[in-house]
Amino acid sequence: MxxxxxxxxxxxxxxxxxxxxxxxxxxxxxxxxxxxxxxxxxxxxxxxxxxxxxxxxxxxxxxxxxxxxxxxxxxxxxxxxxxxxxxxxxxxxxxxxxxxxxxxxxxxxxxxxxxxxxxxxxxxxxxxxxxxxxxxxxxxxxxxxxxxxxxxxxxxxxxxxxxxxxxxxxxxxxxxxxxxxxxxxxxxxxxxxxxxxxxxxxxxxxxxxxxxxxxxxxxxxxxxxxARTGAQTVSVRPGSSDDLEKVAAEVRRVASGPVDVGGDLVVAPVAGPAALTALVRRLDDAGLVVAELSLRRPSLDEVFLSLTGGPA
Amino acid sequence: MSTMAFRNTGTLAWRTLVQIKHNPFELMDFSIQPVMFLLLFTYVFGGQLAGSPKEYLAFALPGIIVQNLLFATMNTGVGLNTDINKGVFDRLRSLPIARFSPLAGRIVADVIKQAWALLLLLAVGALLGFRIGTGPLEALGAFALLLTFAVAASWISVLVAMLVDEPDKVQIFGFVLIFPLTFASSAFVRPSTMPGWLRAFAEANPTSVLADATRGLLTGGPVAGPVIHSLIWAVALTAVFAPLSVRAFRRRV
CATH class of the missing domain: 3.40.50.300 (P-loop containing nucleotide triphosphate hydrolases)
Known part of the structure; x- marks a missing residue:
């Protein structure tokens, strides 16, 4: 043994x-x-x-x-x-x-x-x-x-x-x-x-x-x-869909990767929690009202995707 | 064989037999089909072939028994191949059991099924007018010889089962092999009426030898020659196909 x-x-x-x-x-x-x-x-x-x-x-x-x-x-x-x-x-x-x-x-x-x-x-x-x-x-x-x-x-x-x-x-x-x-x-x-x-x-x-x-x-x-993939994802839902492009522009300034604008949601990867504070300040300065704003860690699906270069 | 191997084999033989309870079609396979053949040969062909159904029955029943026995040997292979395909074998092999017990268990169960079909054919044959013309010792001898031959021939189906990917193919192979072997033989008619080339094949055919031996043991006539000849065939089939099957078994599972 x-x-x-x-x-x-x-x-x-x-x-x-x-x-x-x-x-x-x-x-x-x-x-x-x-x-x-x-x-x-x-x-x-x-x-x-x-x-x-x-x-x-x-x-x-x-x-x-x-x-x-x-x-x-x-x-x-x-x-x-x-x-x-x-x-x-x-x-x-x-x-x-x-x-x-x-x-x-x-x-x-x-x-x-x-x-x-x-x-x-x-x-x-x-x-x-x-x-x-x-x-x-x-x-x-x-x-x-x-x-x-x-x-x-x-x-x-x-x-x-x-x-x-x-x-x-x-x-x-x-x-x-x-x-x-x-x-x-x-x-x-x-x-x-x-x-x-x-x-x-x-x-x-x-x-x-x-x-x-x-x-x-x-x-x-x-x-x-x-945590390995590092990135977190921020998603913002503007208060009015007319503001979608303006919000996207502000998100683009803090994003660490490509910004995805789809439906009434702006989604982008960010480097860390500091980006969230910066984004809130920018949106506020620009007078943009948001209905929803969240920061989340990547799902395992996204991790897998980034590891294998393909869906599970 | 160790005690464990015996026990494992017994358990796995039980498992194969208890399946019948839940799958009545299997019972039909080795009960109704042979009886149908018996009725077909006796009443449809009997009159023309031998003058009367009853007279033909005396000649043909041993042949029908042999044919049914050879077809039934394919069940061993079909069952093994099904187990492999369905994943039952993987489960068995992940258990700490004797390595060859799944194979041995199936063979034991199939011999029991063969014995059942044999008794059934003799019983129905008796109802139709077949009489054992020898003694109980000869009848027991026929039984032993037939079952020995069945085990020997089932190695062919084990080998086929290890080489093909699905159970149906074992069945098809068996049909293609056994159909000509059993009809071009002395199982149902005397080869003396066949054309020369076919007669030569029929007389060399192990089915003829076994049918003649069974006929001799059940109804009288020459016994020693065909019995020895049958045993030689059984030994030869085992000597060739058992090692090949075991090798293929090791490789496949």
Missing amino acids: GDDTNAVHVEGLVKRYGDTTALAGVDLTVRPGTVLGLLGPNGAGKTTAVRILATLIQPDAGHATVGGFDVVRQAHEVRRLIGLTGQYASVDEQLTGTENLLMIGRLLGLSRRAARDRARSLLARFDLVDAAGRAAGKYSGGMRRRLDLAASLVGEPRLLYLDEPTTGLDPRSRNEVWDIVRGLVADGVTVLLTTQYLDEADQLADEIVVIDHGRVIATGTAEQLK
């Missing part, structure tokens, strides 16, 4: 499929008891990374340990520690909710009775008691995802991989999944979460690793990533 200080430790991970490089040397660390959000657009390599860490595929170079165990040489030990819920790892559609959980309990070595008890408590916890006797193929998307999560928790893993757990879910189901994840984290489960939704990473992750084209392009907390 290696050191246990890091739940997951990844160094220089490379995976190629023919001419395509899915991972081009990824480093990342998930600290115990935290949620790491692996954020990136489709095809960035998120799922490939999770599949390697779940021992489903082997890397071409680099190495990864989970709980101190090597994912290639000690795959069996790694499998004892992890739970996997993903867009690909799935429940059996032709079995009922109960049967799916029973099967996994039995495979993990529980007695018939223990497996049954475990299935029952998980179904209750995930609000699936009414659907317990129905085939999983007939579940709604949200129910299915909850069953998926329940299935990955039968073995009470200390480390959970969630591969795009809310992709394709409606907002309500997404919130349910988020609540479940928060509950697990409160119980001390370490989570590696992949997502292409920035708000999901923002909501759940303690730390975010942004990857694109198989490379890590940024690491930090949501706040650090937002």
Whole structure:
């Protein structure tokens, strides 16, 4: 056994499929008891990374340990520690909710009775008691995802991989999944979460690793990533739309980048809070009345855009 | 095999069998279809081929059993390929279980399904007038031989399942392979009436060998030759396709 200080430790991970490089040397660390959000657009390599860490595929170079165990040489030990819920790892559609959980309990070595008890408590916890006797193929998307999560928790893993757990879910189901994840984290489960939704990473992750084209392009907390791009955004709504151009002219004097005039709103990046005071003074001096004025930090979307040069 | 591997295999075989409960179509697949074939051959073709349906039944039932058995071996591959495509395999492989238990579990379950179809065909055949003309020992021997052959032949479908991307393709492959193998054989008619080239194929065909062995064991006639010949085929199929399948399995999943 290696050191246990890091739940997951990844160094220089490379995976190629023919001419395509899915991972081009990824480093990342998930600290115990935290949620790491692996954020990136489709095809960035998120799922490939999770599949390697779940021992489903082997890397071409680099190495990864989970709980101190090597994912290639000690795959069996790694499998004892992890739970996997993903867009690909799935429940059996032709079995009922109960049967799916029973099967996994039995495979993990529980007695018939223990497996049954475990299935029952998980179904209750995930609000699936009414659907317990129905085939999983007939579940709604949200129910299915909850069953998926329940299935990955039968073995009470200390480390959970969630591969795009809310992709394709409606907002309500997404919130349910988020609540479940928060509950697990409160119980001390370490989570590696992949997502292409920035708000999901923002909501759940303690730390975010942004990857694109198989490379890590940024690491930090949501706040650090937002601060990284530096700029803040000021938006001004003139009291009268006739003043729109005049207001834009004043904003242009304090802006640190291009000014966007659209509808009845003037929006521009500014270097810092000092710009706001300056802008208020200028608007006042010019006798311009504003209906609304605000300064905000960039959204993670904007951060992502500036990091990758494309939308998530 | 370790105890864990046995247990895992048992659990996964249970899983495959319990699916039937929720998918009655699958039950139809290996119950109604063979019975339909049985009725078709007996009553539609029987009179013309052998003078009377009942007389033809005595000849054809072993052939129908063999044909059904070979078609059913494709289920193993279809099921494996479906599991891979649906992500069930990924979940199984992320668990600390014996590596080959998903494969072994499916094979065990499919042998049980084969045994069911075999009993069903014999039972319906008995209703239509088929009588086992040998003894219980020979009948048990036929059973054992057929199931052994089924496992051996299912390695082909496992290999195909590992090489194609979707379950339908396993089915199509199986149809294209098994259709000519079962009809150009002694399963339904005597090859002596076929043109020379086809007769040569039919006589070398493992389906003929297995049909002859089954016929001998169930209704009487030569037994030793066809049985040994069938076992040689079973060993050969396993020797060739099991290692290839296991290698493809390791590579794919």
